[in-house]
Amino acid sequence: MLIGEYHHTLDAKKRVSLPAKFRKELGKRAVITRGLDKCLFVYPINEWERVAGNLAALPTGQSSTRNFVRLFLSSASESDFDALGRILVPDYLKNYAGLKEKVVIAGVYRRLEIWDESSWEKYKSEIEKQTDMLAEKLGEIGAY
Numbered sequence: 001m002l003i004g005e006y007h008h009t010l011d012a013k014k015r016v017s018l019p020a021k022f023r024k025e026l027g028k029r030a031v032i033t034r035g036l037d038k039c040l041f042v043y044p045i046n047e048w049e050r051v052a053g054n055l056a057a058l059p060t061g062q063s064s065t066r067n068f069v070r071l072f073l074s075s076a077s078e079s080d081f082d083a084l085g086r087i088l089v090p091d092y093l094k095n096y097a098g099l100k101e102k103v104v105i106a107g108v109y110r111r112l113e114i115w116d117e118s119s120w121e122k123y124k125s126e127i128e129k130q131t132d133m134l135a136e137k138l139g140e141i142g143a144y
Helices: 020-026 045-056 063-074 091-097 117-128 131-140
Strands: 002-009 015-017 029-034 040-044 077-080 086-088 102-109 112-116
Touching (some): 002 015, 002 020, 020 040, 029 045, 029 063, 029 091, 040 045, 077 086, 091 112, 102 117, 112 117, 117 131
Antiparallel strands (some): 002 102, 015 086, 029 040, 029 077
């Protein structure tokens, strides 16, 4: 299970070290891709295969579905961890997420998210104001 919030640094070679507890679950390689809300998603290989398979199986007749699947899958990059547990963030993903030197790695159960630290703090501040309303909506559908 990938949970927790960790603050790290993106080095000059665009590598970020993932927390050791996450590396154990991720194995020796992972897939990094464009996420939602201007962050990056990092998936263990087996979870990526599940998510990508579900997306690839969607019908391509609707342009919104086709466009999302195309962008999400084409943005993906498989990456090995180096000896220090770092993963390379390709330029196009670094630019998409607006990553600067300080980043946050958030565990979201089956995936990690990599955020620019200032974007994460702003996002978290806004969402925290809505926690009660969000919990209520989740309760309505039986998820909380």
